Amino acid sequence: MKRSTTASLVLMGLAPLLLTACDDPPAPTQQSFATVDNCVAAGVPRDTCQTAHDQAIANAEKDSPHFGTLEQCIAQFGAGMCQQSGGDHGSFWMPMLGGFMIARLFDSSNNTSYVPVGPIYRSASGGYYSPPSNGVYGGSYRSSASGWGSTASGDGSSGSGSRAITASRGGFGSAHAAAGGWGG
Amino acid sequence: MHRMAIAPRTDWQQTAEAYGFRFHTISGEMYWDESAYYAFSLQEVERNIEDPTGEIHQMAMSLVGDVLRSEALLTKLAIPSSHWDWIADSWRRGQPHLYGRMDLAYDGTGPAKLYELNYDTPTSLYEAAFFQWIWLEQQIERGALPKGADQYNSIQDKVVLAFAELAKGLPRPFYFSAARGSVEDQGTVDYLRDCAQQAGLAAGSIAIEDIGLSTTGTFTDLNDIVIGTLFKLYPLEDLFADRYGSALPGSGLQLIEPPWKSVLSNKGILPLLWERYEGHPNLLPAYFEAENPAPLPEGWVRKPLFSREGANIRIRTTEGDILESDGPYVGASHIRQAYHPLTKFPGGYPLIGSWIVGDAPAGMGLREDAGLITRDTSRFVPHVILD
Numbered sequence: 234m235k236r237s238t239t240a241s242l243v244l245m246g247l248a249p250l251l252l253t254a255c256d257d258p259p260a261p262t263q264q265s266f267a268t269v270d271n272c273v274a275a276g277v278p279r280d281t282c283q284t285a286h287d288q289a290i291a292n293a294e295k296d297s298p299h300f301g302t303l304e305q306c307i308a309q310f311g312a313g314m315c316q317q318s319g320g321d322h323g324s325f326w327m328p329m330l331g332g333f334m335i336a337r338l339f340d341s342s343n344n345t346s347y348v349p350v351g352p353i354y355r356s357a358s359g360g361y362y363s364p365p366s367n368g369v370y371g372g373s374y375r376s377s378a379s380g381w382g383s384t385a386s387g388d389g390s391s392g393s394g395s396r397a398i399t400a401s402r403g404g405f406g407s408a409h410a411a412a413g414g415w416g417g
Numbered sequence: 418m419h420r421m422a423i424a425p426r427t428d429w430q431q432t433a434e435a436y437g438f439r440f441h442t443i444s445g446e447m448y449w450d451e452s453a454y455y456a457f458s459l460q461e462v463e464r465n466i467e468d469p470t471g472e473i474h475q476m477a478m479s480l481v482g483d484v485l486r487s488e489a490l491l492t493k494l495a496i497p498s499s500h501w502d503w504i505a506d507s508w509r510r511g512q513p514h515l516y517g518r519m520d521l522a523y524d525g526t527g528p529a530k531l532y533e534l535n536y537d538t539p540t541s542l543y544e545a546a547f548f549q550w551i552w553l554e555q556q557i558e559r560g561a562l563p564k565g566a567d568q569y570n571s572i573q574d575k576v577v578l579a580f581a582e583l584a585k586g587l588p589r590p591f592y593f594s595a596a597r598g599s600v601e602d603q604g605t606v607d608y609l610r611d612c613a614q615q616a617g618l619a620a621g622s623i624a625i626e627d628i629g630l631s632t633t634g635t636f637t638d639l640n641d642i643v644i645g646t647l648f649k650l651y652p653l654e655d656l657f658a659d660r661y662g663s664a665l666p667g668s669g670l671q672l673i674e675p676p677w678k679s680v681l682s683n684k685g686i687l688p689l690l691w692e693r694y695e696g697h698p699n700l701l702p703a704y705f706e707a708e709n710p711a712p713l714p715e716g717w718v719r720k721p722l723f724s725r726e727g728a729n730i731r732i733r734t735t736e737g738d739i740l741e742s743d744g745p746y747v748g749a750s751h752i753r754q755a756y757h758p759l760t761k762f763p764g765g766y767p768l769i770g771s772w773i774v775g776d777a778p779a780g781m782g783l784r785e786d787a788g789l790i791t792r793d794t795s796r797f798v799p800h801v802i803l804d
Contacts, residue, residue, distance in 0.1 A: 237546075399632075
């Protein structure tokens with residue numbers, strides 16, 4: 234066979250997937266939900282939805298992008314999408330919580346479980362920002378999509394993720410800002 | 418190789434939208450076109466596409482070190498001297514590349530001919546690797562195509578595998594980035610980020626315009642966290658020329674595609690390939706215009722060193738007609754390549770985009786255009802292997 238044994242998506246798209254060209258176990262999938270009811274409607278147990286929802290709210294400030302001014306936040310996320318923080322993480326402007334992400338996992342016996350992943354923030358233009366997630370495929374779960382048996386534990390920032398003082402933004406992307414796309 | 422008409426799936430648009438394919442129609446014009454497919458034999462694919470792709474890739478890779486050691490060649494390719502050392506260093510350190518797409522002219526007869534390498538910001542990945550695959554599975558399932566139908570497309574398998582390999586060595590955190598305004602580019606990086614996630618390589622996403630520069634010269638995300646590795650669907654030459662470009666060499670930022678890809682994404686690689694491998698059946702004669710203004714009297718194609726999406730191309734056909742496309746790449750140096758027109762099929766002129774993932778040939782996608790110059794207005798048409 235000259236084609237992929239399976240093609241799946243775990244972050245993109247609305248529908249969980251789907252097809253495999255052979256009988257591999259399904260791949261883990263992730264979906265974002267705006268409300269607990271949407272989450273339940275997708276077949277996730279209500280208590281998991283509630284937990285994911287509550288955790289996203291609890292972590293919304295900590296995980297969100299931080300802006301010094303309302304204008305900076307609006308520039309990234311659009312008018313009406315920003316709010317001022319008032320909690321334990323200092324005073325700053327941040328995008329409003331757009332919902333929460335749930336990962337659907339399959340273990341080696343093909344049993345399904347659901348795990349909260351974290352908050353997501355939507356922009357007025359329809360884009361979103363999601364912080365690097367925290368090893369949702371670690372432990373005994375495997376990414377069966379590739380047959381690779383990956384058991385990654387690290388998130389994007391483990392081991393480093395040092396902070397720096399940002400002096401400016403916007404110095405990339407200006408060369409042909411008006412042009413649209415860069416594909417070749 | 419044949420072009421076959423087929424009924425589009427009645428639910429293809431809903432399917433596209435359900436899987437995040439937001440650019441199936443661009444500016445009101447159909448981009449994904451499943452009213453037809455191209456049928457290949459396995460031998461056509463393996464002997465005439467896959468094998469030459471691997472060979473051309475090896476030939477191109479064999480030139481990188483030599484170019485990076487030669488100030489004359491770097492100058493000829495218009496790579497800025499401010500970044501030479503940093504680019505060469507990325508090659509010496511073996512900073513990994515992920516992928517590339519080479520455009521091949523092939524109509525089922527004779528050897529495929531290399532038009533160019535898109536080795537820095539190749540697009541049409543999602544539609545080739547994923548949506549084309551879904552199309553075939555559904556058309557087999559629905560009985561519109563025979564059970565034995567196949568496709569030259571293990572792109573996603575190989576991309577996931579590549580990320581699993583890369584995951585061991587990349588500085589973290591890892592971010593995917595593209596220009597905010599481009600739905601197509603954002604869709605492509607969303608897809609790549611998805612593949613990385615499937616390989617267990619978690620990554621964030623950030624618009625290229627949102628990247629910050631810190632007081633210590635590092636690049637930061639929106640939380641002021643120092644970015645370790647940046648996948649950028651944004652041309653290296655534009656990164657170099659941007660306001661932050663001079664900060665790149667001292668920033669510690671690792672890039673995918675890596676800086677040394679600026680040698681291979683440059684149209685100047687075409688005359689260099691011809692110089693070293695003159696007469697290779699898959700190469701077209703090519704020259705730097707400044708050196709050999711008229712070695713190709715019969716007909717030629719003139720390309721700027723940094724053109725993308727078929728912009729600023731001028732063709733002089735064998736009959737002496739001139740075809741020209743407009744675009745933003747003015748004032749640059751040019752190369753000339755021998756005229757070898759695409760063959761017209763019932764739907765237009767198909768161009769084969771042949772993918773390399775890591776160093777392995779991985780699959781293909783075809784784009785049809787109404788004219789000889791394949792532009793960003795072309796339509797993506799799926800393919801099958803039928804034996």
